[in-house]
Amino acid sequence: MKTETFLGAEPHPSVVAGAPVSGMQAAAAAVCTFIRSGKAAPLPSDKTILEASEDVGVNIDYSCRQGYCGVCKTKLVSGQVSMAVEDGLTPEDKASQIILACQAKSMADVAVEA
Numbered sequence: 001m002k003t004e005t006f007l008g009a010e011p012h013p014s015v016v017a018g019a020p021v022s023g024m025q026a027a028a029a030a031v032c033t034f035i036r037s038g039k040a041a042p043l044p045s046d047k048t049i050l051e052a053s054e055d056v057g058v059n060i061d062y063s064c065r066q067g068y069c070g071v072c073k074t075k076l077v078s079g080q081v082s083m084a085v086e087d088g089l090t091p092e093d094k095a096s097q098i099i100l101a102c103q104a105k106s107m108a109d110v111a112v113e114a
């Protein structure tokens with residue numbers, strides 16, 4: 001069973017949508033697929049894509065881990081993520097499905113370019 005927890009410290013998470021994921025199962029544990037690396041990692045709802053990448057040895061560069069510097073930018077290929085802070089993204093990034101791996105969390109399967 002999965003529970004959803006939103007803490008007060010997260011101001012207005014925004015949602016970025018990539019292409020729809022076929023066969024998405026809301027009840028199953030989410031998985032993050034790293035396309036370029038050919039790896040996948042479990043993505044619990046309280047874990048960021050950056051943390052999931054570290055679990056399986058996928059290298060995503062980062063610096064602040066707080067959504068400000070933009071070093072951890074990666075492209076969302078499919079699925080949907082929410083980000084508590086997205087100051088590191090330009091409007092062009094957002095229009096191009098670029099996300100901040102250190103902030104991106106998801107309740108369902110996602111795929112990113114890393």
Ligand code: FES
Nearest residue numbers: 063065070072102
């Ligand atoms: S590491 Fe700085 S925005 Fe993600």
